[in-house]
Amino acid sequence: MSRPVENPDYAAFLKRIIRAYSKRIAEGDIEALADLSGIVAELDHAIAQAVLQLRAQHGYSWADIARPLGITRQAAQQRWGGDSS
Numbered sequence: 514m515s516r517p518v519e520n521p522d523y524a525a526f527l528k529r530i531i532r533a534y535s536k537r538i539a540e541g542d543i544e545a546l547a548d549l550s551g552i553v554a555e556l557d558h559a560i561a562q563a564v565l566q567l568r569a570q571h572g573y574s575w576a577d578i579a580r581p582l583g584i585t586r587q588a589a590q591q592r593w594g595g596d597s598s
Contacts, residue, residue, distance in 0.1 A: 564593040 531552070538545045567573040575586040575594065582589065 561593055564589070568594070 534545075534549065534552075538549060564578055567578060568575075575590040578593070579586045579589040
């Protein structure tokens with residue numbers, strides 16, 4: 514039996530961690546800015562992988578992907594895809 518996925522709670526937890534980390538950096542740890550920047554790159558990669566899997570494994574269209582992001586299907590396809598489907 515699979516357990517329910519609590520994505521909204523998990524996302525809220527992640528946002529709290531990122532805010533707390535930025536506050537720690539703001540207290541004077543200038544060297545940690547590079548680590549924070551690396552998190553941005555990791556997040557961009559994670560989004561691209563999620564889009565790829567949603568399309569390949571679950572059949573979501575570019576319009577489906579774009580809707581929760583508040584962008585057009587063309588913008589989603591241009592950013593993450595480029596295929597003609």
